């Protein structure tokens with residue numbers, strides 16, 4: 224059967240068709256839909272883990288117990304899971320294990336642009352890099368086979384355009400899932416130093432065998448055409464190469480680690496100009512140069528930053544670019560902002576007013592860093608807000624400064640990796656105010672379930688963790704609930720938290736209005752009372768706009784967008800806004 228589906232959907236479909244039994248991941252664009260699609264399959268169990276390390280560890284267990292398994296995450300998720308990965312590479316697998324990682328060249332929705340091919344080299348594991356939805360589908364099946372044949376975890380790498388673009392996929396015959404033996408093998412799975420030493424040697428031998436495999440596998444194919452130009456490429460870059468130079472010879476790698484040295488050498492020898500086209504790091508180029516193979520065009524002409532395009536490939540060869548129209552330069556910037564009715568808005572309005580130093584985290588609340596609110600001063604990675612605030616407070620203490628930092632973190636991020644930071648804050652006698660925005664979903668990535676939402680990925684009700692109880696158990700005595708829709712109450716609570724020495728936690732429990740479709744009420748502006756002062760615009764709500772009224776510009780509220788949260792009304796000194804529909 225043929226279907227038109229995205230790379231993420233293709234991977235999920237193939238997991239179900241290739242004997243997959245267990246999947247676990249953590250949301251992160253552009254990987255998220257993969258597990259959401261797996262959740263729709265019959266006969267497959269899957270779950271959101273609280274973070275990527277837990278997800279990978281759970282699939283390690285599933286593999287040991289004999290089930291083909293998949294872990295999904297975005298590129299930065301591998302940093303979190305890396306501790307498990309670096310030893311999983313030693314133990315190998317029992318049933319096939321695929322770690323799917325979605326890279327985001329161009330940073331469409333990520334905090335950095337790291338190239339996961341580095342991890343395949345670092346962990347010495349095979350990596351597949353599909354170039355379209357069909358390959359995404361096929362590479363899952365091939366991935367399980369390679370994983371089992373070579374006793375290794377396998378990384379399946381996608382990039383945003385492979386993950387989200389749709390293409391035709393022909394489904395293969397379904398393999399019925401068969402759960403194998405539950406492996407009891409101490410020297411293989413207990414990585415004490417003595418066993419680990421033996422295993423390291425095996426990893427190196429495995430890599431040699433994989434190198435041989437890379438030479439012959441059809442996953443790496445030569446498309447010989449005009450020998451004037453030969454291009455080594457993989458993944459989405461292959462599509463750009465083909466668009467720019469349909470007549471060039473191409474060595475297209477599906478298995479991007481380890482590299483087929485003999486194949487590359489033979490290919491390079493046959494073409495007059497040898498070019499390497501790869502997004503982000505010079506992973507191929509550095510290895511190919513180290514093999515002593517000449518590279519005529521590579522990273523000297525193609526940036527390490529951002530995505531590759533057909534025009535970039537053409538420009539690298541000094542040819543005229545023909546493609547897309549240039550971006551319109553003078554359009555006004557429209558940075559993203561909180562949804563109308565989002566509870567984060569009230570919190571950041573007050574943090575901005577109090578000029579607090581905010582140690583931020585990753586989630587919808589990160590938008591509090593943008594003007595005109597501009598109330599976030601650092602944001603590093605998931606879970607860093609509390610630990611970073613703790614470090615700031617300690618140095619402030621050493622410097623004799625009295626200002627107390629505020630850490631802002633969401634529920635999903637708190638479960639992911641904020642809890643340990645809070646434990647440290649309590650244990651090490653820290654001095655920070657922590658605001659946990661518990662909107663009961665993983666909002667930024669589209670509203671996924673988490674341990675506080677009361678449901679699991681496949682929809683069943685689940686035990687709901689009470690964050691206040693958890694916070695107290697981690698050693699925090701001062702814990703209070705706030706309602707960030709009430710600005711006066713929020714201001715008083717934050718002032719108290721800042722004035723009270725030691726760790727202090729405030730929890731807002733207003734649900735995500737987008738995920739839970741909460742419509743509170745609707746406001747309207749009395750134009751007679753509105754002075755046009757624009758104080759309300761500080762909350763950056765898209766429901767607010769300026770309209771001509773007499774000789775002035777005054778504020779109007781779009782009734783279709785307003786959620787009635789009332790935060791803007793609380794900033795109006797003229798009492799011009801009121802509820803028109805409750």
Ligand SMILES: Cc1ncc(C[n+]2csc(CCOP(=O)(O)OP(=O)(O)O)c2C)c(N)n1
Nearest residue numbers: 251299585586587633634635636665666667
């Ligand atoms: C290590 C890592 N994994 C996943 C992501 C993707 N991601 C960005 S924000 C976020 C969670 C946001 O949820 P929450 O903290 O509850 O805040 P909300 O967006 O709901 O306000 C996720 C999963 C990431 N940036 N880094």
